[in-house]
Amino acid sequence: MMQGNDSRRYVVIGGGLAGLASAVWLAEAGKQVTLLERRARLGGRTQAMRVGEVDDLADNGQHVVASGYSNLFRYLKSVGTDHYLHYPHCGTLRWPGGRAVIMHTKGLRALPTLMGAHPDASPGERLRAARATMRLGWQALFQPADLADLSTDQWLRRVGMPAKAREALWDWLALGIAAEPVERGSAKVFADVMATGLRGGMKKRRGSTIGYPTVDLDTLYITGAQRVFEERGVDVRHRAVARRILLEDGRVKGVLLADGSEIAADAVVCAVPNSSVRGLLDDLPEHAEIYAAADKLGHTPIVSTNLYLDRPLSTKAAMEAIIGGRGVIDEVFDRQRMHLRPPNGTWLYCLTTSGAYEQIHRSNDEIIAEQMDLIRRYYPEAVEAKLVHAHVVKMPRATFSQVVGTAGLRPEQRTSVPGLVLAGDWTRTDWSATMESAAQSAAKAVDLLLELPPKY
Numbered sequence: 001m002m003q004g005n006d007s008r009r010y011v012v013i014g015g016g017l018a019g020l021a022s023a024v025w026l027a028e029a030g031k032q033v034t035l036l037e038r039r040a041r042l043g044g045r046t047q048a049m050r051v052g053e054v055d056d057l058a059d060n061g062q063h064v065v066a067s068g069y070s071n072l073f074r075y076l077k078s079v080g081t082d083h084y085l086h087y088p089h090c091g092t093l094r095w096p097g098g099r100a101v102i103m104h105t106k107g108l109r110a111l112p113t114l115m116g117a118h119p120d121a122s123p124g125e126r127l128r129a130a131r132a133t134m135r136l137g138w139q140a141l142f143q144p145a146d147l148a149d150l151s152t153d154q155w156l157r158r159v160g161m162p163a164k165a166r167e168a169l170w171d172w173l174a175l176g177i178a179a180e181p182v183e184r185g186s187a188k189v190f191a192d193v194m195a196t197g198l199r200g201g202m203k204k205r206r207g208s209t210i211g212y213p214t215v216d217l218d219t220l221y222i223t224g225a226q227r228v229f230e231e232r233g234v235d236v237r238h239r240a241v242a243r244r245i246l247l248e249d250g251r252v253k254g255v256l257l258a259d260g261s262e263i264a265a266d267a268v269v270c271a272v273p274n275s276s277v278r279g280l281l282d283d284l285p286e287h288a289e290i291y292a293a294a295d296k297l298g299h300t301p302i303v304s305t306n307l308y309l310d311r312p313l314s315t316k317a318a319m320e321a322i323i324g325g326r327g328v329i330d331e332v333f334d335r336q337r338m339h340l341r342p343p344n345g346t347w348l349y350c351l352t353t354s355g356a357y358e359q360i361h362r363s364n365d366e367i368i369a370e371q372m373d374l375i376r377r378y379y380p381e382a383v384e385a386k387l388v389h390a391h392v393v394k395m396p397r398a399t400f401s402q403v404v405g406t407a408g409l410r411p412e413q414r415t416s417v418p419g420l421v422l423a424g425d426w427t428r429t430d431w432s433a434t435m436e437s438a439a440q441s442a443a444k445a446v447d448l449l450l451e452l453p454p455k456y
């Protein structure tokens with residue numbers, strides 16, 4: 001399967017999306033690849049989890065996709081699972097007491113949604129929201145110099161976004177994008193993602209929309225990759241913890257593992273998260289700078305709760321945004337609608353709380369009680385519903401943090417050593433901490449390695 005006479009040994013460190021995509025694309029290019037993953041399984045932060053008590057397969061957290069995720073789609077095409085994504089026509093905004101309003105997410109009917117059309121907004125408020133949205137879009141494309149110093153909240157105030165439009169759209173969208181409450185989230189991070197979406201939309205003459213997988217995350221991301229690895233002879237090593245990338249005379253020599261063994265390598269993709277990079281790059285001249293950035297980027301928590309109920313809730317769409325929950329905005333995902341999951345006596349609802357700084361410190365029982373209380377306030381049927389089982393996934397390091405002051409910290413994939421490249425959602429891309437960022441970083445990293453001169 002080797003391309004031309006390239007006898008180089010390529011090692012990818014990290015079996016999350018960035019590492020999987022790097023290994024798949026290098027293998028597609030006919031390279032000899034070894035993939036090192038420190039855990040017993042692949043997938044990193046995107047993985048399915050068996051819930052034995054109800055014989056079900058849940059995810060570590062609901063993952064949604066934007067229509068502009070072009071590198072992620074390329075990965076899914078490579079592993080043969082791109083048909084598992086679905087883009088619905090609408091989502092729901094839901095208020096306490098069960099009031100629910102459909103918001104369209106596709107086509108011309110998405111325009112009022114984009115303009116932050118709150119159901120109770122007066123014509124004057126709608127006009128102000130439309131004007132503020134135009135200003136927001138313009139400033140995302142032509143950014144004011146001080147945007148990096150502003151929180152998203154400050155930016156939304158500056159463009160004059162009315163409170164109702166913020167409640168109906170902008171606050172929860174910004175929270176979803178930066179995984180940080182708007183008071184902490186960086187306006188520049190939000191603006192950059194908006195600009196990427198706007199440019200992509202203009203290029204394709206199509207608006208951006210949000211979709212979701214119709215299968216569990218293992219089926220979506222891992223099963224197909226494993227097939228590619230088998231077909232292309234990729235050597236996948238589980239429980240292989242990389243300690244240090246060994247360099248000599250400005251070239252990659254190998255990877256030192258935690259068990260003391262060494263793997264010979266001519267090129268390495270380092271695709272670990274910012275929280276795991278320290279030590280690996282010690283031989284790289286600029287390592288101190290990269291470690292400092294990795295530390296400053298820090299992390300932000302997400303808590304996911306899978307609630308198995310004895311009856312269905314009256315959801316109107318697969319994705320429902322819960323408005324005015326506890327100051328943070330939560331989302332309820334109806335797995336019956338998303339996966340056409342047959343209930344088998346239990347109905348599964350996944351609740352995701354981004355920027356879960358308080359929740360992360362609570363016990364599972366406290367979180368379950370709190371989430372049950374939340375859905376009882378929003379869904380009338382939940383008042384009588386019995387909880388059959390609950391499954392809490394706490395991810396204290398769900399993503400790197402995108403608070404004010406973090407824009408510009410993310411390192412490039414290119415390093416001063418041509419055979420050593422970085423990948424991972426936290427490296428520099430035009431997306432925030434997302435699966436697309438992981439896939440885009442892999443595309444950039446692999447391109448750099450494929451450009452290496454034959455004699456390198």
Ligand SMILES: Cc1cc2nc3c(=O)[nH]c(=O)nc-3n(C[C@H](O)[C@H](O)[C@H](O)COP(=O)(O)OP(=O)(O)OC[C@H]3O[C@@H](n4cnc5c(N)ncnc54)[C@H](O)[C@@H]3O)c2cc1C
Nearest residue numbers: 014016017018038044045061063064242424425434435438
């Ligand atoms: C609950 C939750 C919900 C999310 N929701 C969304 C969403 O809706 N949409 C979206 O786009 N994104 C979402 N994200 C973000 C997305 O999951 C991540 O951005 C993406 O999966 C990161 O991929 P990665 O490959 O960069 O990192 P990871 O998935 O973290 O992969 C890194 C891998 O490296 C391995 N590793 C680390 N150190 C070593 C070592 N020394 N040696 C060997 N292996 C090592 C790790 O074990 C891991 O498998 C969500 C994340 C979470 C946690």
